[in-house]
Amino acid sequence: MTLFYRLFGARRPEQPHRPTADPDRIAVLEHDLLGIQPEPGTPAARVVALAKPVDPARCPHEDVVEVTELGQARPTGLCTRCGADMVADDSGDWQRP
Ligand SMILES: [Zn+2]
Structure with a gap:
């Protein structure tokens, strides 16, 4: 029976593409x-x-990504919400330079 379906079209009807x-x-x-x-x-x-658009002065700078390059004395980052440059202080917290 399986062979029959394989030979004579047990093809599933094509699912029409519906945008989700x-x-x-x-x-x-x-x-x-x-x-x-x-x-x-x-x-x-x-x-x-x-x-x-986020005002850098009011942004909590919670989503900082590190963008440190080789040779930089301190880790530098970029706030993904407001785009502000950030610098890590001695305890590793991000601060505005
Ligand atoms: Zn920010």
Whole structure:
């Protein structure tokens, strides 16, 4: 029976490609295009908040990536939220230079 199906078309019907809806992406688009605020606490609200330009003076600089190059005396970093340059102090905490 298996051979029969193999020979005479047990091919599964092709699944039509359906674009999957990403609710977070939709919420971000709603915010950007229509000004609709996403529900607080949802991933979409976080995405919208992160997409806003951040004032370096008010940014907590919590998401710092290290960008130290060879020969630099201190580890240097870059805040991924506001783009501020950061320098590690003696205890390893990121500080604004
Ligand atoms: Zn920052």
